[in-house]
Amino acid sequence: MRDRDPEGRPRNARPRDAYGRPLPYGSPGVARVPDDYAPTTEQALADGRRFLAEGMPFNAHEVFEGRWKCAPEDERELWQGLAQICVGLTHLQRGNGRGALTLFGRGAAKAQGYGGAYDAVGKAASGLSQDSDPDQAIALIMEKLPS
Secondary structure (H helix, E strand, O other): OOOEOOOOOEOOOOOEOOOOOEOOOOOOOOOOOOOOOOOOHHHHHHHHHHHHHOOOHHHHHHHHHHHHHHOOHHHHHHHHHHHHHHHHHHHHHHOOHHHHHHHHHHHHHHHHOOOHHHHHHHHHHHOOOOOOOHHHHHHHHHHHOOO
8 A cells, every 4th residue: 555645645655775775664764855845947956966966866866856747848858857867877776777778768868859958968868878887877967967
């Protein structure tokens, strides 16, 4: 059964490790991005970059997902693409190179559609392989993200 908040909305109260993997209830986990997080563009980019700098692309994915949910319709694919790239980075950290490649491809295609700096993010993600070093891949994506 899925966790629910007091209003009955689905929420995941299960703790997670630094790679976003669920832990048993009651285990210490890393701090999570709140389910109701609704950042501005500037805040999402700053928070996403901060989590990437900390080696936590799963949390960066949650940041970009938060922006995706509240962004104007014409920006949603961008934020979805950035979130997918960060999930790809998370898969690299977990040793799932095939899954990483799939998400890099999906995310890159969406990000590149926005041009400019986001084209550079998409190209960087497209250039990663299933054998890419996770720390170097995270640093590359963080370097390309606009500030």
